Amino acid sequence: QKEVEQNSGPLSVPEGAIASLNCTYSDRGSQSFFWYRQYSGKSPELIMSIYSNGDKEDGRFTAQLNKASQYVSLLIRDSQPSDSATYLCAVNPGKTSYDKVIFGPGTSLSVIP
Amino acid sequence: DVKVTQSSRYLVKRTGEKVFLECVQDMDHENMFWYRQDPGLGLRLIYFSYDVKMKEKGDIPEGYSVSREKKERFSLILESASTNQTSMYLCASSSRNNYGYTFGSGTRLTVV
Numbered sequence: 001q002k003e004v005e006q007n008s009g010p011l012s013v014p015e016g017a018i019a020s021l022n023c024t025y026s027d028r029g030s031q032s033f034f035w036y037r038q039y040s041g042k043s044p045e046l047i048m049s050i051y052s053n054g055d056k057e058d059g060r061f062t063a064q065l066n067k068a069s070q071y072v073s074l075l076i077r078d079s080q081p082s083d084s085a086t087y088l089c090a091v092n093p094g095k096t097s098y099d100k101v102i103f104g105p106g107t108s109l110s111v112i113p
Numbered sequence: 114d115v116k117v118t119q120s121s122r123y124l125v126k127r128t129g130e131k132v133f134l135e136c137v138q139d140m141d142h143e144n145m146f147w148y149r150q151d152p153g154l155g156l157r158l159i160y161f162s163y164d165v166k167m168k169e170k171g172d173i174p175e176g177y178s179v180s181r182e183k184k185e186r187f188s189l190i191l192e193s194a195s196t197n198q199t200s201m202y203l204c205a206s207s208s209r210n211n212y213g214y215t216f217g218s219g220t221r222l223t224v225v
Contacts, residue, residue, distance in 0.1 A: 032212045043203055043216040044156075088156070092212050096163075100171065101214070103156040 002027045004091050004104035012110045019076040021107050023089030026070070032092035033065055033072045038106065039085045048074060079111045116140075117217035119204050125223045132191040134220050136204030144207045145187035146214065147171075147179065149200040156203070162187055194224045 003026040013019045021035075032051055036044035048063040050056045050072065056063045062075040072091075076083055089104040120135035138145065146161040148171075158171030160179040168179050176198060180188045187206075191198055201221050205214040 034213055036214075043219045044214075046213040046215065049213045090214075100158060100161075101212075105155045 002091075002093055002102050004089055004102045006087075006089050006104040006107045008105055009108035010110050011107055012112055013079050015079060015081060015111055015113050017079050019079045019083065019109055019111070021074040021076075021087050021089075021109065023072045023074075023091075023104055024070055025072070025089075025091045025093075025102070027091070027093040027102075028067075028070060030067075030070075030091045030093045031095060033063070034090040034092075034101075035061075035063060035072075035074045036088040036090060036103075037085045038088060044088055076109075079109075081111045081113050084109060084111050117204055117206050117215050119202075119217035119220050121220050122218065123221050123223075125225060126191075126194050128195060128224055130191075130194045130224075132194050132222065132224075134189040134191075134202055134204075134222070136187045136189070136206075136217055137185050138187075138206040138215070139185065140206060140208070140215065141184070142206035142215075143184075143209045145181065146205040146207075147177075147187065147189045148203045148205065149173070150203055150219075151200050159189065191222075194222075196224050198222065199224045 035048040038044040050063040050065045060077045064073045086106040086108050088106045117138045147159040148156045162168045162181040178190045204217040
């Protein structure tokens with residue numbers, strides 16, 4: 001059974017701090033990794049994708065991938081109250097765009113003003 | 114602004130009714146997906162399609178069917194709605210070359 005695991009949280013950080021969200025996956029052959037943000041009552045929104053080992057930065061967001069450890073993380077710098085949401089880690093275990101993506105259960109983040 | 118549009122935001126249907134959920138995307142994406150999201154169960158894949166008239170079962174296809182007659186439209190059909198199909202239904206699309214999903218705004222279906 002292919003799995004994606006995340007700490008459910010809630011993770012609370014003060015405004016301006018770095019929020020660190022972690023995700024592990026079971027399928028060593030996985031190729032593509034994604035982070036989605038989901039506000040309460042809304043649909044998920046893609047915020048980061050990463051395909052190779054290392055760091056990928058986009059504004060205040062940094063995704064980190066370590067395929068050897070089967071670990072992907074999302075760092076949010078200078079956290080803002082508007083970052084309060086559930087963050088879903090998603091892994092495409094295959095080589096095609098329509099392979100069944102596996103979503104983690106999500107980590108709830110609360111940024112305290 | 115690219116979009117995935119779901120026809121209804123909220124829907125209330127009676128047990129036994131046939132229910133149609135419509136999804137339209139304007140991004141010329143090849144792949145389209147239907148998920149349901151329930152508290153504690155996360156996102157679960159119902160059906161997906163990687164081309165017109167093609168459909169594949171996801172993890173929980175029982176009680177559902179789909180139709181994709183045009184590239185931009187992917188419909189989810191609940192053949193005979195039951196109360197355990199009360200859920201948030203999310204449509205998503207992706208291109209063949211970019212694996213990230215764009216989600217629609219969702220349809221919250223209540224079956225009474």
